[in-house]
Amino acid sequence: MKIIVTGGAGFLGSRLIRALLAQRGRKGVPEFDGIVSVDLAACPVEDARIRSVTGDIADPAFARGIVGPDTGAIYHMAAVLSGQSEAEFDIGMRVNIDGTRALLEAARATGKAPRFIFASSLAVFGGEMPEVVPENLALLPQSSYGAQKAIGELLVCDYSRKGFIDGRVCRLPTIVVRPGKPNSAASSFASGIIREPLNGEASNCPVPLETKMWLSSPDAVVANLVHALTVEGQALGINRVLNLPGICVTVGEMLDSLERVGGAAPRALVSQQAEQRIIDIVCSWPGNFDVSRPLALGFTRDGDFDSVVRQYKDEFVR
Template sequence: MKIVVTGGAGFLGSRLIAALLADGAGRIVSLDRVACPLDDPRVTSVIGSIDDADTVAQALGEGADVVYHLAAVLSGQSEEDFDTGLHINVDATRLILEQCRRLPRPPRFVFTSSLAVFGGQMPEVVPETMATLPQSSYGCGKAIGELLVSEYSRKGFVDGLTVRLPTICVRPGAPNSAASSFVSGIIREPVAGLPSDCPVPVDTRLWISSPGTAIANLLRAARLDSAAIGLHRVLDLPGITVTPAQMLDALERLAGAPARARVTLTRDPRVEAIVCSWPGAFDVARADALGFAADADFDAVLRQYLDEVAAA
């Protein structure tokens, strides 16, 4: 089996590749601007941009069984640089789909979307039938990508499934350009003994998933039978609803009061305008029925991160 992962050198992509290798994957191609950090003979790195047709053709080669499309320009950068965000998140997504269309056999195409496709007036719990109304350039690009994947699936060019990821927390490493970067930052930095800012009201509802659960659900997405997916090729993945206040309470319980004291509440209107337009809870009955998983609570999410830190 050949699997292609765009963004394979990134945080989520490299973890997905590691999980695929542990699951017995035969051959994996990482398509990213830098080489995949995993050293395994089954992993080939194709270095380049997803908006370059020759690079995409090289990665897909003569065919692929599964394509995971994770690469994107994130929310903060998309809002600041409209043209680049639209070009990578929309034009490059279609370029990849077009290359898949040319393959001898349609691959399973797993596209990672976002809760940022929603906005405006929303109920407490967003139903599966909720219309998208993005209030950010990033959300707009992802919503267009969802439609493209559904249309290319309808035409039989790919066997597609869009999965809307919750905000992933806790991400290790340095902050990124996502507007939601603080969700990890208010945990990661204090645990490391560093100060951090919370730029949104502490009662803001956030829909989150741990990295481990997100990766397990991405593996599941590739294995689903097409008949089980049905006509609706977009799925809201399970998450848990938590506020920054609840996260900081957990931080104090599990990492101590000094860690909690390192977080300063500093409102940022730019971040607030984006993040507070996102929904805080979803009806995920369909995903539950299809075997996707959710974290038990935020304490479990935080323990997962603290265990990683201790093992590093």
Template sequence: MNIVVTGGAGFLGSRVITELLAAADAGKLPHPLTTVISLDLSPSTLDDPRVVSHTGDLADPALLERVIDADTAGIYHLAAVLSGGSAEDFDLAHRVNVDATHQLLETARRLDSPPTFIFTSSLAVFGGDMPDVVPSNLATQPESTYGAFKAIGELMVNEYSRKGWVDARIARLPTISVRPGSPNSAASSFASGIIREPLQGIPAVCPVPLDTRMWLSSPNTAVANLVHAYLVPAERLPAWRVLDIPGVSVTVGEMLQALEAVGGAEARALVSEVPDQAVMDIVCSWPGAFDVDATLALGFAPDSSFESAVRQFHAEFVA
């Protein structure tokens, strides 16, 4: 059997593939795993004979028909145009985040055995007036193109699951921090940049007020939760398949305190405050805390603290 990972050549996708292979080696998957297929615009760089890389347009039906077949037991749909890129190019975001999601679901629908379908959503589906802690049944009211298209994706994936065409798990991920590498097109990219760059002696800019509250997860914890989503038995899941993945709730000011605790005062001094209204309009519309009792009961888990996420990044990429 195989598992297909869209966005499999990316930072998160590569780590998901690695953890899926480790889970298979440990006998944790509900089926044998012979191949993980990375489907992305770029080839996967993972060096494992069980990883097969396909490149191309995710909205291309012919490509999906070649990649997804009777041996496909699972699909991770991680590929997306991120928040900043969606704000800049509506049509591209619609093609990738809506049209390609629909095409992927249609391809999966034609399989005789419904595959497990993991769709990564975002807290950007929320906006408007919100309580301090968002309950699991709060209606979505996105205030960005990215959030709107993720909300559309949630509805589509859940409907295909309700019809029995896929076995869906819709993972609303926290903002990932600290993400290694270069800044990306997400409006929340600063949430990693204000930690990552100063820990490496590089100045960084904070574009939002320090009292902005954020819902965060380290990359390792996010990946562990995404793999766990595959393992949760379908009978334990609610009919509405959206799962608010646990995170830690911290203000940006508290994030900078964690930076100073790990990197010292000299690292904190490298962060300057330069308000950016375009970033604030998107990020400050997002919730900063969720009621995750239901997902905790299913075995999902957050980081112990944001400082632990900073120390994790420092140990792996700086020290």
């Protein structure tokens, strides 16, 4: 049995691959033979059990070439992110919708109904929302990325209903703090206002300080993605969609945590210059969720945002 991870060369995908290797045969994770990383670049994790395949996930022939009868599980992490999807509509549609459909069809062709874990986003929501979003709130995305992820969710659920796959839709919180350079996500600033100041660099906060965000550390998200593989389909029932647990924090509270963990000097490096393009996308997203069902199913979350900042500082700041 093999596990496929699309987007395996990225920060989250490569971290997931490391976690799967570490948990192999433990805590319900199956004894898989190897992992296939699928991306536009090779996976940075060096391990004999990993095979890197590069190519276009939206090409049906390519998708069929990587998914076979020995595929036990697929993590579909590859995506064009929110900012780029909004600016380059056709690329977002091709990767985020055509790529998902090609991968689902390849899984269907195996006749084995592999587990299919789809990384979705809270960007599927929009419009007027309650203070705490319930699991059954209707989707009303206010960005192309959100619409593309919503379509992907429906496809995964219907392929599961038909018995073609054993799907789980995991709506990820905004992941903070990501190391490295900013990416094309509209929410990239959420890492930037912590990461750059802790490394002695200036950063800008483009949204109001009272903006509520639904956040998770990389470690918590990866642990939940691994756990999603172990949850039985019967426990999910017909509702294959999970709002992964996060913590509700305002941007102002994020900066307060930055100062508590890093000191006054890093906090002083954060400016506040509004960027309407970012506000229009990020401020359409909900900031708090009812996650009682995922927590009952064994998913977990960070204790507070100070610990999230400390996690990044301890691992990446020298």
